[in-house]
Amino acid sequence: MNMQTGMKLSVAEMALCEAYDHAVGELPGDAAVLTARDGLISEFKAGGLPTRRIEDWHYTDLKALLRTLPDRAPVASAARVEPLVEGSTVLSVENGLVAGDFSLPGVEVRALAETLADGSAAAGLSARNRDDLIGKINGAFVRGGFALDVPAGAALEKPIELQTVQNGGQTHARFPVAFGAGSTATVIERHLALGEGAAFVTTLSDVTLDDNADVTWIILQAQGVTDTHFGQVRIRLGAGSKLRLYVVNAGGKLVRQEVHVEVAGEEADFILRGINLLGGDTHNDLTFTAAHNVPHTTSSEIIRNVVFDRAHGVFQGQICVAQDAQKTDAKMSCNTLLLSDDADFSAKPELEIFADDVQCGHGATVIDIDHTQLFYLMARGIPENRARAMLVNAFVAEIVEELEDEPLVEALEAVIDRWLEKHA
Amino acid sequence: MLEIKNLHARIAEDGTEIIRGLNLTVKAGEVAAIMGPNGSGKSTLSYILSGREDYEVTEGEILYNGESILELDPSERAAKGIFLAFQYPVEIPGVATMQFLKVAMNEQRKARGEDELTTPEFMRRVKEAAAELKIEQSMLRRPLNVGFSGGEKKRAEILQMSLLEPKLCILDETDSGLDIDALKIVADGVNALRSPDRAIVVITHYQRLLDYIVPDAVHVLYKGQVIKSGDKTLAHDLEANGYADIIGDAA
Ligand SMILES: Nc1ncnc2c1ncn2[C@@H]1O[C@H](COP(=O)(O)OP(=O)(O)OP(=O)(O)O)[C@@H](O)[C@H]1O
Ligand SMILES: [Mg+2]
Numbered sequence: 197m198n199m200q201t202g203m204k205l206s207v208a209e210m211a212l213c214e215a216y217d218h219a220v221g222e223l224p225g226d227a228a229v230l231t232a233r234d235g236l237i238s239e240f241k242a243g244g245l246p247t248r249r250i251e252d253w254h255y256t257d258l259k260a261l262l263r264t265l266p267d268r269a270p271v272a273s274a275a276r277v278e279p280l281v282e283g284s285t286v287l288s289v290e291n292g293l294v295a296g297d298f299s300l301p302g303v304e305v306r307a308l309a310e311t312l313a314d315g316s317a318a319a320g321l322s323a324r325n326r327d328d329l330i331g332k333i334n335g336a337f338v339r340g341g342f343a344l345d346v347p348a349g350a351a352l353e354k355p356i357e358l359q360t361v362q363n364g365g366q367t368h369a370r371f372p373v374a375f376g377a378g379s380t381a382t383v384i385e386r387h388l389a390l391g392e393g394a395a396f397v398t399t400l401s402d403v404t405l406d407d408n409a410d411v412t413w414i415i416l417q418a419q420g421v422t423d424t425h426f427g428q429v430r431i432r433l434g435a436g437s438k439l440r441l442y443v444v445n446a447g448g449k450l451v452r453q454e455v456h457v458e459v460a461g462e463e464a465d466f467i468l469r470g471i472n473l474l475g476g477d478t479h480n481d482l483t484f485t486a487a488h489n490v491p492h493t494t495s496s497e498i499i500r501n502v503v504f505d506r507a508h509g510v511f512q513g514q515i516c517v518a519q520d521a522q523k524t525d526a527k528m529s530c531n532t533l534l535l536s537d538d539a540d541f542s543a544k545p546e547l548e549i550f551a552d553d554v555q556c557g558h559g560a561t562v563i564d565i566d567h568t569q570l571f572y573l574m575a576r577g578i579p580e581n582r583a584r585a586m587l588v589n590a591f592v593a594e595i596v597e598e599l600e601d602e603p604l605v606e607a608l609e610a611v612i613d614r615w616l617e618k619h620a
Numbered sequence: 621m622l623e624i625k626n627l628h629a630r631i632a633e634d635g636t637e638i639i640r641g642l643n644l645t646v647k648a649g650e651v652a653a654i655m656g657p658n659g660s661g662k663s664t665l666s667y668i669l670s671g672r673e674d675y676e677v678t679e680g681e682i683l684y685n686g687e688s689i690l691e692l693d694p695s696e697r698a699a700k701g702i703f704l705a706f707q708y709p710v711e712i713p714g715v716a717t718m719q720f721l722k723v724a725m726n727e728q729r730k731a732r733g734e735d736e737l738t739t740p741e742f743m744r745r746v747k748e749a750a751a752e753l754k755i756e757q758s759m760l761r762r763p764l765n766v767g768f769s770g771g772e773k774k775r776a777e778i779l780q781m782s783l784l785e786p787k788l789c790i791l792d793e794t795d796s797g798l799d800i801d802a803l804k805i806v807a808d809g810v811n812a813l814r815s816p817d818r819a820i821v822v823i824t825h826y827q828r829l830l831d832y833i834v835p836d837a838v839h840v841l842y843k844g845q846v847i848k849s850g851d852k853t854l855a856h857d858l859e860a861n862g863y864a865d866i867i868g869d870a871a
Contacts, residue, residue, distance in 0.1 A: 567673070572710040573720070575670045576780065577698035577728035586723070590714025594763075597714070 209244050211265040215366065216336055219268065223339055224309040232321035236336040239323060252327045255510040255542045256481040261450050262424060271364030271393030280384055280416065280607045284355040289340035292367040302350055308341035308370055317343070320372055320402055330428040330454060334398040337368035348376030348406065355382040364393020372402040375409040382412040382604070387427070389420035389447070401429040405437035407461060412440045412601070416611065419448035421476060427453040435461030442599070444608060445472045445480050446615045452481040459486060459493045470499035471592045473612065474507035474539070475619040481510040488521040497528040500592050501541055504619050509541040513558070519550040528558040533591050585616055621819045622646040622788055627680035629668050638664045640844035649816040653830055653855060654823045656841035657863050662823045663707050665841070666792045670704040671697050684788065699731035701787030705777035705794050712764040720764050721746060725783055749782040753809050770797030778809045789813065790821045795829040807832030827859040840866055
């Protein structure tokens with residue numbers, strides 16, 4: 197498979213092309229899906245992995261960072277684990293595939309493979325733009341996942357957990373989820389590794405909220421120390437809808453999670469809270485774009501990063517306010533607790549505003565542990581290490597507590613505690 | 621219990637000397653009041669006693685039960701029984717008050733080789749102490765000191781003190797910000813802790829608190845030194861005449 201440009205392929209690029217050649221025969225999909233897949237892989241071949249010269253990837257030079265790919269096949273079997281929040285309904289993708297029966301009372305659920313086979317998924321298999329590496333790779337390779345349709349007015353009591361779990365190998369999963377008008381739900385998208393085998397995982401969630409839907413969506417990424425994880429969530433918000441999106445990164449070796457939001461209906465409200473727990477030799481990138489396209493919408497983004505060891509963190513946040521989108525209220529902040537001299541964090545918040553009557557702002561701070569707070573805790577007999585751990589925890593717990601859903605808050609705090617115990 | 625000898629201390633960052641040859645002795649069982657004009661070094665002294673790193677001791681000694689504490693960090697001093705009720709208690713968003721109390725009590729117990737408290741026992745103690753100080757349970761469910769009113773913060777400090785049962789209690793302007801009823805409640809809380817094996821140092825500007833917590837000794841701090849010591853009548857003199865005469869005599 198030579199590229200027309202004659203550009204030399206890197207080992208990882210070559211591995212991706214070869215993986216596609218081997219996989220394509222067994223990937224589900226009708227003719228339209230196959231055409232879309234072929235189109236995406238040739239787009240990939242034309243551009244290769246993005247380098248720092250591509251603006252969207254400036255801080256995450258994939259050509260340099262992604263050197264090799266694990267084999268497509270998993271190292272060993274993988275079975276779903278207990279849900280994060282007790283009582284949730286789990287829909288799992290195990291080693292890349294939907295296993296066994298599944299059902300979700302009150303919601304129309306189909307295995308993604310079915311929607312690929314009948315061609316209804318073909319339209320979604322597209323890249324957002326020329327530099328949408330995750331869209332390309334996921335669209336070309338996607339196999340497992342679920343398509344959910346939450347009926348208008350449904351009030352789902354129990355959380356839905358969309359779980360991907362694998363033991364090494366390559367997983368490409370997708371979750372198109374449509375929330376009908378006025379529906380309410382909590383969805384936990386959870387990505388986990390079992391065992392030691394290196395994994396390469398891409399996931400893409402396509403989330404639409406119809407008018408007045410009210411949704412809490414949690415992305416908990418807890419991959420293994422040798423794993424590469426590329427996640428993307430595409431969101432479209434209807435009038436009066438509200439989405440609380442939490443992204444918690446607590447694992448992986450090379451991670452990029454993208455969040456792309458189109459605020460398309462008046463009075464829509466979008467909230468993003470990001471918690472990035474970084475340690476070891478990891479590279480973690482949270483990239484966010486929001487397009488406020490109509491008047492009277494709000495968005496608020498708070499990103500909290502805790503960075504230990506030699507970890508590199510990235511946050512890119514771009515808020516675009518269209519000319520017609522008067523009275524937009526958008527606020528973005530990125531706060532980093534840098535706990536090692538060898539760690540670093542790059543934050544690039546951007547506002548592009550074409551309307552004149554808006555309230556928009558952004559800020560980025562890098563801080564150390566507050567010494568007055570540390571002294572106060574120690575003056576009560578709490579030893580320095582424990583006091584520091586409490587303050588690091590507090591820095592992110594503040595964000596989690598905003599959820600006001602006790603079982604969910606407790607579950608996320610437990611994840612954070614466990615991570616901090618291992619790294620602090 | 622506490623012996624401070626010719627103490628000199630400066631701000632670590634810029635070297636400004638704040639405590640300039642201070643001598644003070646407080647015996648077990650005693651309540652000592654420290655008074656003095658704004659900026660004389662009272663809070664600085666309390667921070668140095670609790671081991672705050674922002675200050676450097678350049679000369680002199682602090683002996684607690686006969687042993688120097690200068691090499692101990694704040695948590696080690698606290699475990700040995702030194703407690704400072706802060707003039708400005710620190711807000712810590714994200715740390716739940718109850719969790720903080722539990723960790724503090726258990727860490728001190730661990731440091732002293734005692735068993736950790738069970739959760740029911742911990743809850744019982746907090747409930748009881750909070751009731752004494754008329755502290756609402758809802759306040760304890762909030763993050764530590766966050767959004768507490770000035771008076772609530774001071775009461776929360778005394779709650780911590782009752783629960784931790786320290787041996788040397790230093791109260792830095794605990795009366796400021798308290799309404800009349802709260803002052804009485806807090807004073808009762810402090811008086812309940814008076815005992816022959818415990819010393820209490822009360823930093824205050826006003827006689828009013830000393831009407832409730834009657835001191836055995838009163839010391840006047842000025843420019844980093846104790847310039848006069850006396851019994852409780854000294855506080856009455858100060859209330860009536862101000863500091864001018866004493867400062868003049870010392871000069
Ligand atoms: N960390 C610091 N940095 C700069 N100046 C300091 C610092 N700590 C103390 N000082 C200065 O040292 C002096 C003594 O301050 P301190 O707070 O001890 O006074 P105080 O007697 O407690 O006063 P008040 O009655 O107003 O509470 C003041 O002039 C103060 O500005
Ligand atoms: Mg003071």
